Amino acid sequence: MLYREAGLYKKTYEADMAVFPIRQDLIGVILIVAAAFVLPAFMSNFMIGTVLIPFLVFSLAAIGLNLLTGYTGLLSLGTGAFMGVGAYACYKLTTAFPGVNLIVWIIVSGFFSAAIGVLFGLPSLRIKGFYLAVATLAAQFFLEWCFVRIPWLYNYSVSGAIDVPNRTLFGIPIAGASATPLTRYYVILVILIAMTWIASNIVHGRIGRMWMAIRDMDIAAELMGIRPLQTKLLAFAVSSFYCGVAGAVMMFLWYGGGEAKDAFSINLSFNILFMVIIGGLGSIVGAFFGAALLHLVPIFLKFGLPAFGFPLAGATAEHLTHLLTGLLIIFFLIVEPHGLARLWATAKQKLRMWPFPY
Amino acid sequence: MLYNIFIDPFVQMVQMPDLLVQTLWEGTVAGVLYALIALGFVLIFKASGVFNFAQGIMVVFAGLTLVGLHEAGVPALLALILTVGVMYVLAFGIERLVLRPLVNQPDIILFMATFGITFLLIGLGEFIFGGNPKKMITDELFLPKGAINIEMLGGRVTIQKLDIAAAVIAGLMVAALAVFFQSTRIGRALRAVADSHKAALSVGISLNQIWVIVWFTAGLVALVTGIMWGARSDVSFGLQIIALKALPVLILGGFTSVPGAIVGGLIIGIGEKIGEFYWGPLVGGGIESWLAFLIALVFLLFRPQGLFGDKIIERI
Numbered sequence: 001m002l003y004r005e006a007g008l009y010k011k012t013y014e015a016d017m018a019v020f021p022i023r024q025d026l027i028g029v030i031l032i033v034a035a036a037f038v039l040p041a042f043m044s045n046f047m048i049g050t051v052l053i054p055f056l057v058f059s060l061a062a063i064g065l066n067l068l069t070g071y072t073g074l075l076s077l078g079t080g081a082f083m084g085v086g087a088y089a090c091y092k093l094t095t096a097f098p099g100v101n102l103i104v105w106i107i108v109s110g111f112f113s114a115a116i117g118v119l120f121g122l123p124s125l126r127i128k129g130f131y132l133a134v135a136t137l138a139a140q141f142f143l144e145w146c147f148v149r150i151p152w153l154y155n156y157s158v159s160g161a162i163d164v165p166n167r168t169l170f171g172i173p174i175a176g177a178s179a180t181p182l183t184r185y186y187v188i189l190v191i192l193i194a195m196t197w198i199a200s201n202i203v204h205g206r207i208g209r210m211w212m213a214i215r216d217m218d219i220a221a222e223l224m225g226i227r228p229l230q231t232k233l234l235a236f237a238v239s240s241f242y243c244g245v246a247g248a249v250m251m252f253l254w255y256g257g258g259e260a261k262d263a264f265s266i267n268l269s270f271n272i273l274f275m276v277i278i279g280g281l282g283s284i285v286g287a288f289f290g291a292a293l294l295h296l297v298p299i300f301l302k303f304g305l306p307a308f309g310f311p312l313a314g315a316t317a318e319h320l321t322h323l324l325t326g327l328l329i330i331f332f333l334i335v336e337p338h339g340l341a342r343l344w345a346t347a348k349q350k351l352r353m354w355p356f357p358y
Numbered sequence: 359m360l361y362n363i364f365i366d367p368f369v370q371m372v373q374m375p376d377l378l379v380q381t382l383w384e385g386t387v388a389g390v391l392y393a394l395i396a397l398g399f400v401l402i403f404k405a406s407g408v409f410n411f412a413q414g415i416m417v418v419f420a421g422l423t424l425v426g427l428h429e430a431g432v433p434a435l436l437a438l439i440l441t442v443g444v445m446y447v448l449a450f451g452i453e454r455l456v457l458r459p460l461v462n463q464p465d466i467i468l469f470m471a472t473f474g475i476t477f478l479l480i481g482l483g484e485f486i487f488g489g490n491p492k493k494m495i496t497d498e499l500f501l502p503k504g505a506i507n508i509e510m511l512g513g514r515v516t517i518q519k520l521d522i523a524a525a526v527i528a529g530l531m532v533a534a535l536a537v538f539f540q541s542t543r544i545g546r547a548l549r550a551v552a553d554s555h556k557a558a559l560s561v562g563i564s565l566n567q568i569w570v571i572v573w574f575t576a577g578l579v580a581l582v583t584g585i586m587w588g589a590r591s592d593v594s595f596g597l598q599i600i601a602l603k604a605l606p607v608l609i610l611g612g613f614t615s616v617p618g619a620i621v622g623g624l625i626i627g628i629g630e631k632i633g634e635f636y637w638g639p640l641v642g643g644g645i646e647s648w649l650a651f652l653i654a655l656v657f658l659l660f661r662p663q664g665l666f667g668d669k670i671i672e673r674i
Contacts, residue, residue, distance in 0.1 A: 126659060144648075
């Protein structure tokens with residue numbers, strides 16, 4: 001009813017190719033962004049800290065990996081380690097130059113991560129598919145080892161953990177013990193929105209088309225004049241940049257240091273990859289769906305079920321969480337193997353045609 | 359520095375050959391276990407093209423089921439038989455509920471589905487048997503205990519009897535699998551499916567049936583691995599991560615080659631232990647966790663199809 005293109009006349013090619021072809025899409029996105037800014041102000045710290053902040057961080061990382069896996073078709077299992085590179089780079093930079101604003105260092109640390117990503121992306125020129133995934137596992141385990149064994153990275157602290165210093169933005173503390181969850185949430189939200197916007201522009205432009213051409217058929221792409229070497233490495237660089245920023249944000253604005261050692265483990269890599277797959281490969285909105293599903297479902301099962309009158313002991317709840325998450329993954333894959341983003345697109349298409357089935 | 363890297367380790371090897379033999383043996387045993395896990399991967403990948411992430415958890419699940427049944431009062435051998443039955447039910451269920459609805463989907467989707475299976479099995483295993491590590495029932499399964507000390511090369515080499523048993527059993531199982539593949543009707547069908555799904559279908563081989571058999575075989579391999587690995591340490595969910603070690607083995611050996619899995623397993627196992635023992639101290643130890651992957655990565659650059667893998671692999 002509301003969602004249809006009647007009355008929308010596209011007079012230019014640009015209008016036809018727009019990211020939001022229907023005006024309601026644009027309005028919807030603006031509403032969601034506005035809600036993301038306004039609603040958390042009325043939420044509890046617990047809600048912001050456990051639900052919203054991790055969701056934003058995972059979304060950012062999932063967008064990054066989606067650029068690589070979804071758009072360029074290169075499977076990577078090193079996401080966790082690339083995020084770690086960002087976190088440790090940011091830590092070294094902000095402790096070495098405390099005068100410069102943390103936000104600057106968060107963005108700069110993305111470039112360190114990008115450099116490492118390009119280095120470990122080199123094998124992608126010879127191999128792809130699961131072979132490449134295993135090759136990127138080398139990055140994962142090697143970097144993870146570095147984070148533990150090279151004391152210089154965590155400034156020789158005895159515990160081996162990153163100790164997040166207090167940092168402010170315009171006089172308001174955004175990192176460290178004195179920062180409130182709400183300010184941290186807003187900082188992450190702004191970074192996420194900016195980077196989502198950039199990612200959307202990249203994938204809708206020339207670079208994105210190059211990536212998709214490589215993904216769909218690399219030989220044909222090469223014949224059309226797209227250089228596989230540069231394109232694949234660019235994908236690795238941009239993707240690792242996103243992951244690095246996500247890692248820095250995760251360490252400084254979410255974890256606040258502490259258990260840094262285990263934070264960037266192989267499990268994180270897998271989690272992000274599965275968010276991308278279940279959300280929808282090659283879809284930016286899918287990254288959000290995937291992050292929401294894989295992050296929120298366990299939380300819901302843990303805290304939501306007792307609220308609905310299924311009291312569960314701590315251990316049992318965790319076991320049940322695993323069980324149900326597994327079931328949900330299989331269920332969603334069978335319902336729509338192309339991810340939640342495809343389900344969303346189908347639903348929108350149906351709405352457009354409503355009340356007619358075709 | 360250069361001396362420490364290039365000369366000193368070899369001097370050590372020559373000066374203390376008993377330590378070298380000991381390290382080699384440890385490497386071989388670890389290699390056999392890696393090879394067993396890799397074998398499970400290869401079996402499934404060959405027959406269905408599925409990269410089975412759940413192989414690691416299948417190892418844990420099989421071990422847990424065996425121990426759990428025994429703890430519930432079932433005699434050891436009966437528990438073993440029952441566990442085999444459970445693995446069959448698991449294979450059947452996976453084929454019917456996961457693989458069949460997802461037939462003809464891209465590889466990565468099936469990979470994702472096996473991740474779902476992993477979560478499911480973790481949850482199920484924890485739910486039924488609890489999350490704590492369990493002790494493998496070695497005595498009841500007539501596995502030997504203790505160690506043999508061999509005086510040789512001016513020193514003493516200690517070999518656990520259990521490790522010998524593991525190597526022998528693994529060898530027997532691989533031989534049995536080879537015979538099964540080469541000379542039975544089902545084995546021929548399996549090889550046909552591995553070559554081409556469509557051609558196999560057209561000569562009347564039921565893909566669904568073959569998949570159940572393959573997953574069941576992989577389940578049996580997982581059970582044996584679970585017993586062996588569980589006997590060396592405990593049966594715990596941590597084993598699942600160790601199973602990732604089988605991945606560089608796959609790269610070395612190729613995703614589709616059974617002998618490759620075994621040779622690759624041995625190379626990785628021995629290379630890892632030697633590297634850790636002689637070169638590890640130079641960089642602070644713990645290099646075991648990534649050395650295998652690095653070996654595999656370098657190897658990939660020169661021979662992407664693996665030692666024995668099919669030549670046809672996707673590249674550039």
